[in-house]
Amino acid sequence: MRLLISLSLRRLKDLEQIEKHLRTLTPSRVELDISKMVTSEDFEKFIPLIAVELEDVLKDRVEYIRASKVSERGIVERLLSLLDYLDVEKVILDYVEDTEKMLDIVDEASLYGVKVVWRVKKNLTIEEASEIANELAPHKLRICIDVSSKRSIRDFVRQVLGLGGYIEVIYLDNKTSEMRGLPIFHPEGKINYVKVFKVLRCVSYEKDLVLKYRSAYYDSYMRDLQLAESILSSVGSQVIDSRTKRLVESVLKEMMNL
Secondary structure (H helix, E strand, O other), X not given: OEEEEEEEOOOHHHHHHHHHHHHHOOOOOEEEEOHHHHOOOOHHHHHHHHHHHHHHHHOOOEEEEEEEOOOOHHHHHHHHHHHHHHOXXXXXXXXXXXXXXHHHHHHHHHHOOOEXXXXXXXXXXXXXXXXXXXXXXXXXXXXXXXXXXXXXXXXXXXXXXXXXXXXXXXXXXXXXXXXXXXXXXXXXXXXXXXXXXXXXXXXXXOOEEEEOOOHHHHHHHHHHHHHHHHHHHHOOHHHOOHHHHHHHHHHHHHHOOO
């Protein structure tokens, strides 16, 4: 299980701030969200400049590039050329309703050696995921989910158990009644991330966790990474508390209609 951080690049002048944060977060791996730039009319014109600037600033630290909605083939090709230049092998895109378009994107990405991870709708069912996976074959369906989009820890457990074979990334952030994108240990946050980490250990989750905060809270990344790693280390698979085990077993029985 790896912990990464997410940084958002809305315009090129944000690179200075991103570089500042990266210096304090060494050696953390990064998800770089360029969704706002990709949807800009100037994206194609800026690609050479973006590529050179990112290569200089990020220095092989990008694990994922997130680009949100890119259903137009031309934009997909330009985006993939950027990933190829930066030697990034994974891209995160918003789920597309048309599975033929999804297959086209995955086919094109495979030519560049890029794996596509889909940000799916929050209520995706096991049956829907299986259907999409069949449509994308022989390519593997990879998805990401958000902890904070769930109504409760129980709902989160249900989705992780149901979709576990497809999950590549889980986004972590906290929320209040009015706001998401808060640090996971924010004092006003509704989500108990100690419980979340216990659940992840209990279900033997081994893929990536990405802290995704509002830019105003980037300074919390280093502290939260260290604390999260400490908690995950102390909550080994052999020392899961009985309450967490009962929760997971209860949800599993529900899903199996026992």
